[in-house]
Amino acid sequence: MGSIETVGIVGFNVMGAAIGLNAASCGYRVIYKELNDELVRTTYDRWVKSGLEKRVAKGKMTQAEMDKVTGLISGTAGYKDLAPCDLIIEAAVEKMDLKIQIFKDLDKFCRPDAILASNTSTFLIEKLMASVSHPSRTAGLHYFFPANINKLVEVIRQKETSDETFNALMAFSGKNNKVPIAVNDFPGFAINPVFISSYMVLVAFCGDTYSAATLDEISKQALGVRYGIMWVLNNSGLGTAYHAAVSMNDYLADSDVGFPLVPEPLKTQFEKGKPWDLEGGPMVDDPAVLNVVKERLLGSVFTISTHLIEKRVVSLKDLELGIKTALAWPKGPFSMMNDMGMAEAARLVNMTVESGTFKRPKIFAEGVPSAWEL
Ligand SMILES: NC(=O)c1ccc[n+]([C@@H]2O[C@H](COP(=O)([O-])OP(=O)(O)OC[C@H]3O[C@@H](n4cnc5c(N)ncnc54)[C@H](O)[C@@H]3O)[C@@H](O)[C@H]2O)c1
8 A cells, every 4th residue: 555646536526526626636636437428527517617717716716726726637437547546535425235336346446455435424334345355445534514614534444444544544634634533433423423413302392382493593502503503404405414314313223322213393394395494483582491402402412422432433532623623513522511510411411311312321320420531
């Protein structure tokens, strides 16, 4: 395994194009693969040509810089053109069978020492790579939307991933001006279990008492965020949010972690094909009524975060950093617990566990733990 100089991207749309453009802007040669010649052309025109021309027109990039980046990017509809790549990042549609087939094809056409990584949001890396030869060169490289702006990258080790592969991907992410965190293979990895369970708990309250606008406001107050969770769901798409909720519940509800039920209002709203109405609806201002949801939201964040570190999916420090970087929460879950005091944090965790949302993390089974070492 040599150094990474040429990067292959399979699937050059919303995520793949942003990942490829990011790498080319940092000096890497990028070869992307799309399904056919037509898509090779249209994705190039949309993301590379128009995307960069807009930046030049706005004065965010010079023509010379744009020419340098475009000179590093080429597209193909055939796997054999990915043969020179040192790293291939798969960012195709989120379908398990399709991804497994892509990795079988990459195995055939790419060098045996090329690193193969997936940007999947929900599938276990181990499953996607099951039929790849030399699995020590496989891993997950999970970027966050919008990948040209969001700095976090989860570098995911499956049990076969070698130190050499993992270290090469951590270094690659750093050289791409990203903030990489180390994560072990787990459903949704480290950040999504926290975010997805948060919106599932919040949305479950949607109804006569709590309008979507009230719930958005509660999430802002509870987490100290500028953009509320309901607003984020409107912008990232309710379809994606619903499917991710179903998938996480399938993976974890019966495990020793547990997971919230898929909230009916999320299904209904997704089926309506409309975003949440964040302007209308009665707003609650009774602090006691707001507090009911705030406590359930925070209790859920604390409980899943503690499970993730107890299961060694991620370190406490990387989860703090990851949540702040990917979700723009001003504080990570463990600093929030320390700030409110561990007795109060334990009360919220116990309330969450008693509601049946999650199983109890070990450390909270032994009374009130001492403050987290951040
Ligand atoms: N969109 C997000 O917010 C987000 C965030 C993180 C991770 N992801 C993950 O990134 C991946 C891509 O997501 P997206 O939103 O960019 O999807 P998308 O549907 O916008 O793009 C997928 C692209 O893959 C191409 N493709 C499909 N099969 C292919 C093949 N065999 N060879 C080459 N190209 C192929 C399609 O033509 C399409 O252009 C998914 O696994 C998704 O879960 C998405």
